[in-house]
Amino acid sequence: MGLGEISELCYRITESYLQLPNRTDIITETKDAIRLTREYLLDDIFTRWSPINGQISFSYNGGKDCQVLLLLYLSCLWEFFYINGKTSQFDYEYQKFPMKLLPTVFIDQDATFITLEKFISETSQRYSLSLYESRREVSKNQNMADSFRDFLKIYPETEAIVIGIRHTDPYGESLKPIQKTDSNWPEFIRLQPLLHWKLASIWSFLLFSNEPICGLYGVGFTSIGSMESTVPNPYLSKKGNDVLPLQFEWEINNAFGKEKEGETKTVHVSNLEESDQEWLATVTDSDYYPGWYLIDDSIERAGRIKKG
Ligand code: FAD
Ligand code: MG
Ligand code: MG
Known part of the structure; x- marks a missing residue:
């Protein structure tokens, strides 16, 4: 599966979820959460930063939250390029999926479980990620901000990074979907379209996805x-x-x-x-x-x- 195909699969998963009957309050809430995340991505983010030329990168650590966000992100990519492209007057060339790999970054900070490491590498393949992995010898001795400084030296075209953080995470309460990094961090835009998600919705969507x-x-x-x-x-x-x-x-x-x-x-x-x-x-x-x-x-x- 290439990036186009996996994005289409994620699109179909998302559409199927949105069409589920409202059998439980969790499903009803999750649909609302999906709709809001899609709005952020399609209306506010992809219209300001291009997802195809390296301006946006995706921070990925194999956890459930960034996996859910990745599924929604890929779904929106498909919608943005394929569905929108099809109805526009762009020529055929543009209608082909315009990218092969998704720029992603993983900071390998401390003793990572081998199971998680393997999962990150397997899903990098599955989701066509171009994964930058920090060197653990370096990143374990510095804070995450410095590791992102190193990342930006190699990928200076990065203007914004997607993060699967939620309001219920430590210090997550007052974060916003789109905001600059704090002053002790390297300067870029934080894209946080998953903030409003509750744990129950994360599991509902992820388990339904069959991924x-x-x-x-x-x-x-x-x-x-x-x-x-x-x-x-x-x-x-x-x-x-x-x-x-x-x-x-x-x-x-x-x-x-x-x-x-x-x-x-x-x-x-x-x-x-x-x-x-x-x-x-x-x-x-x-x-x-x-x-x-x-x-x-x-x-x-x-x-x-x-x-x-
Ligand atoms: P988790 O649920 O583990 O992580 C939340 C999300 O952070 C994940 O879904 C993933 O997208 C990302 N993430 C977490 N760990 C990693 C990792 N090792 N490699 C790659 N991505 C990871 N804090 C500030 O105080 N000010 C800032 O300006 C700021 N900017 C940040 C910019 C980026 C790109 C990232 C990834 C983090 C930033 N943080 C910043 C830290 C952030 O607020 C969280 O504290 C941090 O992501 C750790 O989350 P967690 O382990 O608590 O939760
Ligand atoms: Mg973490
Ligand atoms: Mg989390």
Whole structure:
């Protein structure tokens, strides 16, 4: 699949979600969230920064939030170029999908789970990303702002970077969809079209999409930091907790493309690497519900621990 094809697939996933019946409040809310993100991207962002000439880059760390945003971003790219292009008087040449790879950036800061590293590399292929990866030896000794300074030296054409941050993230409350970086950061525009998304909507859309998701979510992670600062979410532990209900049974059973292929109704989690399994056994002796059993934004980061 090239960038054009995967963008078209994301477009079809998004359109299908928007046409779902309003079976649950979560689905209704998620549709509204999708519509607003699309408005930001199509009306406010792509009209000011060109997505094809390197002016926009996408910050990607393999997490659920930037994956959701990536699916919507690609969907909007398809709409912007193909659907809009088709109805305009541009010649045939312009109607072909105008880019091959999507400029993306990953800052490899600390001990990254191998499962996540592999997932980033597999999804780079799947979503046709041209991924700049910072060198860990360098970026682990500096803050993220400096790592982006290094990135901009290599890609000086970058004017704006897409970020999958949400209002419920730490310091996310007062952020805006389009804003300059703070003064201690290199100067560029932050594009944050996912701010209004709730955790429940993230899972509803991602599980419906039927796209592969990082294997760590399958074993109780809800928010993934470095290996030194992340454990499975204690609220999902099967020890000492009540039986938890699954809120997304419908999305999983009716996920995009499943009917046609006669697929089994499971979630596609990436393979959990052996070294991560071993590591997991050293930090907990409990089993966990998958990450999507947790929909309370206020405890999404309960598995993040302070470095000791
Ligand atoms: P997460 O949910 O892990 O991350 C939120 C989003 O940030 C992700 O979806 C992804 O898009 C991006 N991201 C996170 N980690 C990485 C990574 N290692 N590599 C690539 N992308 C990543 N903070 C300020 O105080 N002032 C600023 O001006 C500012 N500008 C920023 C510009 C960019 C491009 C980015 C990526 C971050 C910036 N930040 C800034 C920091 C930001 O507000 C978050 O604190 C940071 O993204 C970490 O998020 P998190 O781990 O809390 O949440
Ligand atoms: Mg997040
Ligand atoms: Mg993070």
